[in-house]
Amino acid sequence: MRAAPFTPMNATPLAVPDNSPEGVYTRGAKAAREWWRVSLSERANMFRIEHGHGEDGAGQVDIDTVVDLDNLEAKLLKWRREGFVSAADHEDEARAAQVGSAFAADLQRAAQAAREAREAARSLSSAQRTVRIGNVDMPVSTDSSDANAALVPRINDAYLFTPRADDIALDIVENRRVMLIGHTGSGKTSFVEQVAARTGHGVLRVNMNGQTTVGDFVGFWTVKGGETLWVDGVLPVAMRAGYWLIIDELDFAEPSILAVLTAVLEPGGKLLLKERGNEIVTPHPSFRLFGTANAAGAMSAYRHLYQGANLLNEAFLDRWRVYLFDYLSNDEEAKVLLRTLPALTPALAHTLAAIAADCRAAFAREDLASAFSTRRLLDWAELMLRTGDAELAAAPAIYSKVSAEDAALIRSIIRHHAIFDAAPDGQPAA
Missing domain, CATH: 1.10.150 (DNA polymerase; domain 1)
Structure with missing residues (x-):
């Protein structure tokens, strides 16, 4: 539908770029179809624009005017905001859809292969008892000690596991570090506790209230009965015994605590206790680490609602699987x-x-x-x-x-x- 350019004898020809705006811009279909047609004008450095309704830019023209390039660019922006699409855009969408279809098909094949690999791995350890959380079979703890039993949360039979539980449950099985972010009272901590209650894992909780020191978290030396003793903090206790550790309000933690956590967050990460002559604490296979935050990542826009919350940088967040935990519907x-x-x-x-x-x-x-x-x-x-x-x-x-x-x-x-x-x-x- 492009009009043939016409250049008067004494006019300077208009240099049309490779991304020329000439063409037909349409929205709607059939009787509701509306179009703008752009072509080179007979006047130098000007464009003719026409408007009408009907198929393929045909039909009665109710607007026919000439504008310069600056005005045309402003109109192009306006048309795009109003939903008009050029033929070139339609071609790009078709190509993107074709590529996207191939990508989706490849992804489904890869996801199926990953599911089969997980099922095969689970079948090798089928002797261990499992419990169903959402749509995921989770191994039950084999720790029958009194210490672990005393830390297992009580089951809330009314608790509702929504579809959001599945991915998090799989991350727990795969020993990923999971952070749950969301407004206060949205159920972040109770979710972890109810999973632990059903799988029989002991849970330790520590709240980063701004007063928690790195000594409380990692450990400290103390004197008792004239003897100097080392007291493990909550992190090495959980790592040694294989408990699940929930760090609540992680965005209120002191930088020194975040620095200690960084090494533990790595795959197979260990804890270095410098205060004990560089003792290395290797995590028990059942140890799991969870964090909750109100104003981190996607929730950072609400930081002003949680006074004292610190900014968690991307390098730290990248070491977690971060899930946005909203209120129930x-x-x-x-x-x-x-x-x-x-x-x-x-x-x-x-x-x-x-x-x-x-x-x-x-x-x-x-x-x-x-x-x-x-x-x-x-x-x-x-x-x-x-x-x-x-x-x-x-x-x-x-x-x-x-x-x-x-x-x-x-x-x-x-x-x-x-x-x-x-x-x-x-x-x-x-």
Whole structure:
């Protein structure tokens, strides 16, 4: 559809670059098809643009004008924002789709081969008992010691393993270092604990509250009964015994602690205790390391909501598998409520989940200073069943834990849902 260029006798020919904007730019299809046609003008260094509707740039022209290159470039940007695509763009998309299809087919073959290799490896150790977490069979701990048993978390039968569990469970089986990031109360720590509860692994937790020193973490010398003794910190204790170690609020850790962790994060990484004459601690095969953070990586945009959080650099993050852990969806949270408190009706459970979701949205907008955890929601629901009064139950479960301003906003959210859900067809009650 390109018009033949015409150059007047006394005009300087327009030099058209290889990426010439000439052509037809279209959007829509059939009767809704709209187009802009660009061609060289009879005037030097100018372009003719036409607009119309119909197939292939044909049909009645309702705009026909001439513009210079600067104006044309501005129009091209506008057209692209509005969804107009050139023939060259269509060709590029077709080529990309063809390449992408081949890539996807290769990836599926490679993924299938990897799955078969994992299954073969698991069959070699089939003597070890496994438990199903999501869609993954995870080995059960063989440590029957009293020390390990005392550290195994209690199973929460109402806990819901969502599809996000599968990849993390596989990483645990493969001994990857896993970091879970997300807002407070989104279930990062409880996920690891519930996996450990079902697989029988002892768990140690340490919270990086800004006061935790490298001595607390690694170990220190002390004097007891006139004798100088070395006391292992939580990291070497977990590494030696094969416990699972959860480092909560990792983005609040001191740089000296992060430096110690860096070596342990490497594949087969060991811990060097310089304070003990460069003793090397080799990790037990069952040892697993987890981190949680509120404002790292993809959550760094929310750092201002978590005062004191440090920036974790890419070199450190690259040593982890980092998963964004969001709150449960309304349906998932309603399911947890019903599992935990069977006396609730489905309608009540969904209303409570919607209230929690609105409070979390307010927290993300910074309208609320505190998040709304599933734990808080369950506590409130349990008190409601005892008192039969949502407002009365909210006082110890919610309002007393937040500022007066936050309590007022949460109260308005609760009342909004109570009014709208009590009326038929979603209309406000009279």
